[in-house]
Amino acid sequence: MPSRKSAGTVKAGKRASLKKAPVERKPPATPAHDLLADPLLGVALQGGAREWLDLPGVLEALGKDEIEGFSALQAHQQHAWHAFLVQLAAIALHRAEERSPRLKAARWRELLAALTKGRHEPWTLVVPDLPRPAFLQPPVLDGTLDGFKARLARSDELDLLVTSKNHDVKAARAANARPEHWVYALVSLQTMQGFSGRSNYGIARMNGGAGSRPGLGLAPGHALGARFRRDTAAALEARDAIRGPRGYKARGGIALLWLEPWDGKSALTPGDLDPLFIEICRRVRLDLVDGMIGAHTVGSANARIDAGDLRGNTGDPWTPVQKAESKPYTATEAGFSYRVLHRLLGDDYQPGVAQVPRRGDSEVEIVATVLARGMGKTAGFHERRVPVPGDLLPWLADAGRRALLGAFAGQRVQLAADVQRHVLKPAVLAYLQGAPDELNFKDRRAGAWLEAHDAEVDRIFFERLWADLSRDAERALAEWARTVLDLARAQLQSAFEDAPVPIARRYRAIAAAERVFEGAARKHVKLAFDPEKEQRHEA
Template identity: 40%
Template sequence: MHNLLTDPIIRIRLSGIPAEAARLSLPAVFATLMHDEIAAFPALRPHQVHAWHMFLAQLGAVALHAAGRGDPPEGEEDWRGLLRGLTASFAGDEPWQLVVTDPAKPAFMQPPAPEGLDTFKGRIETADDLDPLVTAKNHDLKSAQALEAELDDWLFALVDLQTMEGFLGAGNYGISRMNGGFSSRMFLGLAPPGGAGAHLRRDIRMLLDMRAALLADPAFPGYRAERGLALVWTRAWDGAASIGLEDLDPYYIEICRRIRFVEEDGRLVARTAGTKAARIDAKAISGLTGDPWAPIDQKNGKALSLTAAGFGYRQLINILFGENNRPPPAARSRALDGSNDDLLLIARGLARGQGKTEGFHERFLPVSPTVAGAMGVEEKRIRLGSLATTQADDIARLAKILRGAIAIVASGGRPLNEASKDDYARADPFIRRLEQHADTTFFPALWARFEAEEADNQDAAKKTAHAFVETLAREARTLFNEAADTVPCASIQRYRARARAERSFNGRLYHEFSFLRREAPNQSSLTEATDDELDSETAAR
């Protein structure tokens, strides 16, 4: 019932103006994506986008490899044949149907339960409640609201659950492709110009291209080169047995929960059962499964996790250029990109805590072919990391100067070494704004500086580095002026406090960044005044 291979279940919007709506089967989705004609999946929620992309890329690569084909086809019937070929032993297409009444047979992303559904005591009645997104007391995103959900709402929630979920208490184990139950499966990859279809085509080809290297890499499990289990939901699961990695295809599409869809009064309901063990026996490898989109912590031998800090410039410096880290294959340029156009670096992830969600994080960074190519060359990646660290240090130095100047104002004009923790804390909102401003310009400046160095144009590289600091220094000065007028300070002391703070700001700024002196603004009379003059003026007030 509701066969993904034949039934038009998935809602899409086609590219073009106006954006035409349609409903497609899964093979038709593949075919339309190969023509890059899908603009959107209306039922796909933002935090589900990368799960759906990875599912399609893995499924496409597995199907093509099994058929001995090296290039994705463009026709719906071709794709239907490829997908059906993965489950040839199921004459009724059971592994592709959302509902299969016989529990001894698989359904889509739902493993067989030969013992029946008597132990499936849990009930989930809405698609959004099936989704792994944990809401906080319904404050941010309401849960269990999709009472009139359509089939693709359930489909996307099921894919997200089975391929992205973590540990949620006894009997609810998480996926193998992350480094712990409270971790997350991060997505980091390069997308070519175009839409979701162009990105999918690139990643399917990438998976096929890197398959042999993955199988030969001793850092990852010893998967089966041929005839490994790829669609994990096709194998029966009693909730106690785990599958060893050595039985799997390197691009296996996993499931982590025992679940079966049933129809009641014309509506889907999910019945669930707990398990005594994780479906994939992978605890010992801490997420090092060879996931093509997962960055790696090489020092500690595990997949990197996303934190609540998301993808700020400091976090991306660590992920992309960290000394002990390695970006995934999907984030490194490859010859198969086939053009000199800019690429888009996409970072996505749902940060997960213990029994909570710490935000869905997403970032898009345009990347030139020069920079993208450097990601895959260790010597150049290290050089990028060195430049990134230098820029981050410049930001930290400016923040320290700004924080000190604001602390002087808040203290009423006392020397820095006499300012209290509370005085320094007054600067926190302004430092956050400086960091936000720096974040917007950080990577364009980094790419430009690296490209100038690659072209052996040291003059341009120096100008780019100076321009980055000059822009931030102007912003820091603007923030200082605002803070000097607004942070709490006794009115009788503000004149002296501001003058001393401004003098400190300018003195430290030009000491740290001497090249800024050539563009130094006219100094105010307050800055030039002596302490005695300032004290006299304060007394007069």
């Protein structure tokens, strides 16, 4: 039976005596918050019930498709947590020579404990015995936190978001963080963080310090359990493909990097690692004072993994790799717009194994998530889901078809760009500038209508793309051109209605804008017009 305990108070260590001065308070001497045994993780179950589970219980519930969501998990942490669970399950199953992730919690507990030689400390948030590992926290062999930074009292201060200016979320807002908040913050930090200043190195699974670790895959709808099982099976089957060109160990490689001592100077190499290794990038230790968890961090002289030659191409199941330069996709502020996503689905990128259709897939969604990063800042959290009809999955499975898909989609992207640049922009400027003899193309006021047009194109892009794959390509492209022009006309009309122009010039400006629009459309988007009708129109 699963080790599910009803919601209740979880022991968090003894409260320090109020008679002692604060400076004399010390953490308890016993470990606290064991993920293998304590129900620390709040979940929403299918049907609306809420429950607290330990980590083996979570894995069982995902295998049975019982979990609808994790109560304390934030949007930007969701892929990190999904990837952690999938990698962990695949590693444990491989070591036990099992294949199915549909296991009871008791069996999961055995498999996870086997990864740590039966010890629970590596699954425990607070381990006062510093030379031993704690959950996602490497051993501190000298047994002291001297040299570590001042204590962080809030879990979000540890998370990967750059919040110093409160642009993404309000910094240090988790004043009453529960153990589960610290679990997710640790997973987010240790498996997703990039370079963030001197002595603060990032993960190996990204290209450079300002890179990002995207999550791109196929999901059977919104069911967390179905996606967990699918991706776990894909990761298990792909071990050899991931290992081969990168030099990972076939058997016996280091899988859980926090088990290894780290003095901040030593580095592991790909040859030391399991193909699905779960990494850490920062030296962190949690403690417990007055029943509240806090964190101590310290920098390192180099990255934990010396994998510079891979340039981030680690075989991550959810990361597309650019073929020409063999480097992983790095997100920008554009996120997963149609302009970006169509390239990731084409043949310019090698898809991660989670992105490749599998036997049994029917109706799926492309799921794309990323926290885009810059130097010392974040460039936004981006998430997109695109439904894919089951009969079109072969277009994503075969390199030849992906190349055709990329070319087909690329024509449509270029058409939208041509309409915006050569048709809509000059027409809007002609109106805003009052029908001048010569347009000032440096005028940036047309930007709002260009962005609105792009958003409308984005809204319908993939639905139309899927529908047109089975049609005559030339006719479908011509209809797409007319659709994009119709959307542009609507934005020009919006400019007429919303943008102030002196009344004395308004009608002249409207006439000029419409004339510019129609003339430019016929010049730059010829395939949208029937040649015979156009000849009669000119006559």
